[in-house]
Amino acid sequence: MVKPEFPITTERLVLRPFTMDDLDAVHAWQALPEVARFLYWSARTREESRVALAAKKAWPEAVGESCSLAVQRRDTGDVIGEVHVEWTHEQWRQGEFGFVFHPDHGGRGFATEAAEVVLRLGFVNLGLHRIIGRCDVRNTGSIKLMERLGMRKEAHFRHNDIFKGEWGEELVYAMLDDELS
Numbered sequence: 001m002v003k004p005e006f007p008i009t010t011e012r013l014v015l016r017p018f019t020m021d022d023l024d025a026v027h028a029w030q031a032l033p034e035v036a037r038f039l040y041w042s043a044r045t046r047e048e049s050r051v052a053l054a055a056k057k058a059w060p061e062a063v064g065e066s067c068s069l070a071v072q073r074r075d076t077g078d079v080i081g082e083v084h085v086e087w088t089h090e091q092w093r094q095g096e097f098g099f100v101f102h103p104d105h106g107g108r109g110f111a112t113e114a115a116e117v118v119l120r121l122g123f124v125n126l127g128l129h130r131i132i133g134r135c136d137v138r139n140t141g142s143i144k145l146m147e148r149l150g151m152r153k154e155a156h157f158r159h160n161d162i163f164k165g166e167w168g169e170e171l172v173y174a175m176l177d178d179e180l181s
Contacts (some may be wrong), residue, residue, distance in 0.1 A: 001058050002125050006069075010113050014072040015083065017058030022070055023077035026053050029102040037138040039100070040163075060087045060126070067121060071101070071114045080105040083114045085122040085131065093129035095122045106141070112148050119149065122176040130176050137169040146173040150181060152169070 007016035017027070022034065027049035029035045036043045056068040066086040070079045081101030083177045088094045096119055101111050133151060135142035147153075151173035159167040 001127055004121060004125050006058065007068075008117055008121075009074065010117060010125045012074055013117075015069040015108060015114060015117050016072065018053055018056045018068060018070045019083070020053065022079050023050055025070075025102075026082075029081065029100060032103065033038050034103060035100060038142070040137040042164075045097045049100055053084055056067065056082075063087050063090050067118070067126070069114075069118065071110065073105075073110070080110060081114065083111075083125065084119040085128075087126055087128070093127060093143075095126060095128040095131045096120060097131050097133055099142075099148055111145055115149055119180060123180050128176060128177065132172055134170055134172050136163070137171055140167075141169060143171065143173075149175070150179060 007014045023046075025043070027046050030044040030049045031046075032050065033043045034179055057065055058069070059067050062088070066084045068082060068084040071081040072079050073082060081099065083097070083099045086099040088096050097115070098110055119131060122131045133142070133146045135146070137156065148175050152175070153171060154174045155172040157170045157172070160170055161168050
């Protein structure tokens with residue numbers, strides 16, 4: 001495991017550890033019901049966003065921890081979302097990644113650009129062999145993103161949990177380290 005140097009820049013983005021100065025931006029998307037619709041939490045109050053922000057780690061030190069990064073536009077400096085990769089199993093080198101973006105910045109490829117970086121961090125820096133992504137079957141944006149990244153659909157779980165008061169259905173996508181382009 002090799003901790004990367006932060007920030008990481010791409011053509012249009014800066015990925016960096018969160019700071020408490022990011023609270024306004026984080027709360028701007030976490031407060032939206034349409035963002036929370038497919039997540040295990042509901043739209044958050046400012047205090048709930050503050051607590052969630054304070055818990056984010058820039059680099060995992062143990063199984064079960066995540067690398068959570070703020071996604072910032074280079075042109076405006078605005079924090080528009082987050083990406084993370086969680087180290088889920090040491091012996092089998094497994095991980096899970098995820099992403100949440102403010103809908104005002106959707107449809108421009110920012111999530112794809114940031115997700116490519118976090119997958120590379122998982123495979124190259126964390127040394128993971130397999131990374132999965134999970135989403136609700138109704139979350140077409142996440143499905144399209146994982147397919148654009150070259151992930152393959154491995155499972156469709158029907159009624160696998162009670163999600164916000166109803167039976168949920170979940171898709172699992174995956175990628176292996178030798179499949180990263």
